[in-house]
Amino acid sequence: MRLNQLVLRNFRNYVDCEIDFKDGVNLIVGENAQGKTTLLEAIYFLSTAKSHRTYLDDELIRYNESWFYLKGAFVPAISGEEARREAAAVNLMTVEVSNELNGKKRFKLNGTLQKKLSQWIGQFNVVFFSPESLALVKGAPADRRRFVDRLISQISAAYLHHLQNYQFALKQRNELLKQIRSKGASVELLDAWDDLLVADGIALIQARAKVLAQLKVHTQAKHADLTGDSEKLDLTYQPLLDGADRAMASDMDDQFRRALQSSRHFDIRRGTTSVGPHRDDFKLVLEARSAGTVYRQEARSFGSQGQQRTIALALKLGELELLREETEETPVVLLDDVFSELDEARSAFLFELLRRLNAQTFITSTRQEVWTPDLGDCCVFTVQDGKVR
Ligand SMILES: Nc1ncnc2c1ncn2[C@@H]1O[C@H](COP(=O)(O)OP(=O)(O)OP(=O)(O)O)[C@@H](O)[C@H]1O
Numbered sequence: 366m367r368l369n370q371l372v373l374r375n376f377r378n379y380v381d382c383e384i385d386f387k388d389g390v391n392l393i394v395g396e397n398a399q400g401k402t403t404l405l406e407a408i409y410f411l412s413t414a415k416s417h418r419t420y421l422d423d424e425l426i427r428y429n430e431s432w433f434y435l436k437g438a439f440v441p442a443i444s445g446e447e448a449r450r451e452a453a454a455v456n457l458m459t460v461e462v463s464n465e466l467n468g469k470k471r472f473k474l475n476g477t478l479q480k481k482l483s484q485w486i487g488q489f490n491v492v493f494f495s496p497e498s499l500a501l502v503k504g505a506p507a508d509r510r511r512f513v514d515r516l517i518s519q520i521s522a523a524y525l526h527h528l529q530n531y532q533f534a535l536k537q538r539n540e541l542l543k544q545i546r547s548k549g550a551s552v553e554l555l556d557a558w559d560d561l562l563v564a565d566g567i568a569l570i571q572a573r574a575k576v577l578a579q580l581k582v583h584t585q586a587k588h589a590d591l592t593g594d595s596e597k598l599d600l601t602y603q604p605l606l607d608g609a610d611r612a613m614a615s616d617m618d619d620q621f622r623r624a625l626q627s628s629r630h631f632d633i634r635r636g637t638t639s640v641g642p643h644r645d646d647f648k649l650v651l652e653a654r655s656a657g658t659v660y661r662q663e664a665r666s667f668g669s670q671g672q673q674r675t676i677a678l679a680l681k682l683g684e685l686e687l688l689r690e691e692t693e694e695t696p697v698v699l700l701d702d703v704f705s706e707l708d709e710a711r712s713a714f715l716f717e718l719l720r721r722l723n724a725q726t727f728i729t730s731t732r733q734e735v736w737t738p739d740l741g742d743c744c745v746f747t748v749q750d751g752k753v754r
């Protein structure tokens with residue numbers, strides 16, 4: 366899919382803005398605090414129903430206003446301007462999101478209100494690399510889980526369904542644990558929630574094991590390219606249930622059930638569920654050479670700033686390859702402030718990759734000169750105070 370047109374109303378510092386984009390590279394240039402990141406955030410929101418930098422949708426509403434509205438018009442990714450125009454006339458897809466202060470988000474696909482998030486996610490996919498992506502390496506397990514969950518949800522509506530069910534059951538179970546502690550509710554009531562956690566939880570673990578194995582291959586390849594083969598990256602799934610990634614579903618069922626059983630008393634005391642895929646993680650280990658010695662260390666604590674940034678980028682490029690492989694569509698690529706910490710060789714590889722990729726790409730930068738020679742044919746948009754030229 367290609368984003369043809371974007372409309373923003375009362376979205377952060379945008380009042381009312383309509384922009385027509387083109388295929389290939391769209392370069393978004395402007396000084397600090399003018400609204401560059403906000404444009405990418407709007408595109409990301411249309412794809413995922415979330416912002417990449419806040420949980421609070423109301424923060425996205427322009428100061429002193431009570432709602433925001435976003436619209437995107439998409440066309441199929443067909444090469445050739447004329448063929449594309451023809452296809453666009455029949456296959457145009459419009460997505461609209463509105464959000465009211467203290468109210469609900471509403472989604473429309475081609476004018477029809479969508480009731481379920483699972484009907485929305487995966488309609489058109491984006492890969493977003495931003496300064497926040499560093500959290501994939503440096504952040505908490507929850508940051509990496511969010512990445513994995515979002516990635517698999519874009520590929521599989523069934524996964525999103527299991528995830529939502531699991532999260533619902535988890536919330537209910539935690540609520541019940543607190544009631545057992547404070548009001549002496551019956552412990553047996555936990556059984557029903559345990560059943561649900563096990564059923565949906567195992568589906569999550571299996572999907573994560575499969576997708577992380579695929580992601581590892583793609584990410585390693587991109588990382589080797591970015592570092593000119595001088596460093597090696599390893600990615601391993603770390604399910605909270607030991608060995609769950611290798612076990613058969615039936616064994617896992619048993620194992621998860623027993624783990625929930627044996628942690629019951631601990632869980633009641635703490636009022637929260639301590640075992641299950643809601644505590645999963647994946648580990649990133651970097652093998653590099655320093656002063657003639659090869660060392661293997663966890664990237665989170667030992668990697669340099671540039672190494673960590675490179676790993677985060679490799680993960681995002683791995684995500685891109687995986688989405689292409691699984692959906693047979695090239696996602697829209699969003700790059701926010703990407704080159705500020707990459708050295709020349711790594712930047713050159715990224716330029717080369719973008720050229721070969723033939724994806725619609727949005728890049729923000731505070732300076733245009735640095736870019737235009739390397740990017741070849743690209744469309745430049747200047748952002749100033751929430752207005753785009
Ligand atoms: N809810 C809001 N209402 C109005 N303005 C907002 C809101 N949220 C953020 N802003 C402002 O929007 C402006 C644009 O922010 P944005 O992050 O898009 O800037 P940017 O162009 O990416 O800057 P930088 O180069 O520093 O990254 C900022 O001045 C910010 O303070």
Ligand SMILES: [Mg+2]
Pocket residue numbers: 401402403701702
């Ligand atoms: Mg910015």
